[in-house]
Amino acid sequence: MESTVTLAQVARAAGVSASTVSRILNGTAKVSAEKREAVERTLAQLNYQPNVLARSLASGKTMSIGVLTQDISSPFYGDVLRGIERGLTNSGYHPVVISGHWRAQEEVEAIDFLVSRKVDAMIVLGGVAPDEQLQQVASYMPLVALGRSVPGLTQQCLRLDNFAGGYLATKHLIDLGHRTIAHIAGMPTHRDAQDRLAGYRAALEEARLTFDPELVLEGDFLEQSGFLAATRLIDSRKMFTGVFVANDQMAYGARLALYRRGLRVPEDISLVAFDDLPSSTFTTPPLTTVRQPTFDMGLAAATCLLRMLRGAPSWLPPMGPELVVRESTTRRRG
Template sequence: MNKPAPAGPSTLIDVAREAGVSPSTVSRILNGTARVSDDKRQAVLKAIARTNFAPNLMAQGLKKGRTHTIGIIVQDISSPFFDETLHGVDDGLKGTGYASVIVTGHWSALEEADRIRLLLARKVDGIVLLSGSLPDDELLHFATQRPIVVTGRALDAPNALGFTMDNEHGAWLAVRHLVELGHRRIAFVSGPPSHADASSRLRGYRRALEEADIPFDPKLVVEGNFRENSGVLAMNYLYDAGTTFTAVFAANDQSAYGARLALYRRGVHVPDDVSLVGFDDLPGSAFTTPPLTTVRQPLYDIGNTAITALLRLINGDRVPTRVPPVELVVRETTKRH
């Protein structure tokens, strides 16, 4: 039988007694600084629910000079890439007492700087920048005011951390897979050259070809924009130009989706006529027709790692950021040529 909730407002001590932990452990779980097992964290969260405990975040904020809000800057709120990453951020905030304010940078350094100023004016305790174009020197300037964690680049400075995935290696894995299947005419739907990850994936594409003694043919590379429409346009451009190829590596899954649609409309069968590989492993990629072979980025882990690193920075604790490496996920859009 459940214990009745206290008649008056419950206290942190009530929660600690109910959960069987110390009051300091409850406090550290609430402010996101505790390193405890999932079982202990769940026990505290259940005790909070049973006792109807409501921490006075305003009082805590005044005492520590904090607002218990985190600014999150994404580049495209409609992108499934950022949707999955935000899922990791959201789970990382559970039980910490922090809430997020999400704004959009639209892949523009000017807009990112404007959004950071907006978040700083709202007195957020820290900022996570998911990818983006803002130069490091500007980012470090803002970090003098609040802790910042950025994904998509390596950064290690006072009050700022950044980490990236090995995009070049991921692209190399994709193209090597196609080469091992006997393909030598491999088209590449690239990303915008202004994006560091797009440039890295182009280098991986070229390195895999070079290692296989396959000459690089610029006619097989079509610049895209990481959206579905660029995959469609790239395939139409290649076919209308009479360019021959037996496989396509798209710089991200969304471009691969568009490429698949264009191939379907032209009566080209995947993978019987053309093999197709993407990059990201978005949640929907396992459910395309046929299921997409792709390079998996740990999108959830990227978001979760970023928010965890930021909360630790806020509390003066710098720890190395580690996320799982990229890996090739072979499904049904590739076959031997």
């Protein structure tokens, strides 16, 4: 095993004091260009790796950002995490990611774990952890929440208008002439699911279409639940020509169920969803969906935290839902 190169060894090889090397590494040294170049050349030649633990003890910073996500395997959260990573690029900070799986106790423990690891700031992606816990954490470190609103932390929260998104998706089907529109919803305990269902109902009411609770089925935002919900919907013999699915992943499952039953999209059933995941461009047919700018949300969260770590006020840009029309919806025939 290679021995660790020490700061003293670098100093001897460069012909300077150890304190000078330390100040150059920290960016606080006022030395000649020749001396700085000699030190930097020696650092490279000896492949010097700074002791991160020692530096964190000295500075009081771990240069880590805690990120509480819900499901690290989810393409939705994966895209948000990509945005966070991009936002932290070249900042010196690195994300420490842990999943909460939409279970309050698990999220509480995950947040406690991140705090115990002395992260310098925290990003919370959705979830059901108590507002009080997030308020407490925000009292002693920068915190940004995506996908939820926390009382007292409005300037540090970014939540898309899910009601407006559900309304846009449903109105799109109505504008295409559909009058019997089913909805595959998310979990009833999930705020996003509640708001998207409310938007669906509002669009129906505005068009003076009767809300039929038998056309609303519950899923859990995963593909299999979309498949099972669509299968139950078909088996119910209820008439429908359009379906608004509460997220893209469930829409993938619903699309498969329709295909298995010989129903064509969009010729027989128009399908619209919510999220606009990267893969939705490549489904057959490409999926009409309400765009949630997941990557941009992650990027904005990271940028906001870096501002707060520098002592600047928190700021998050406004982001609204946008309908992206592709080939999974068409005008109702007949």
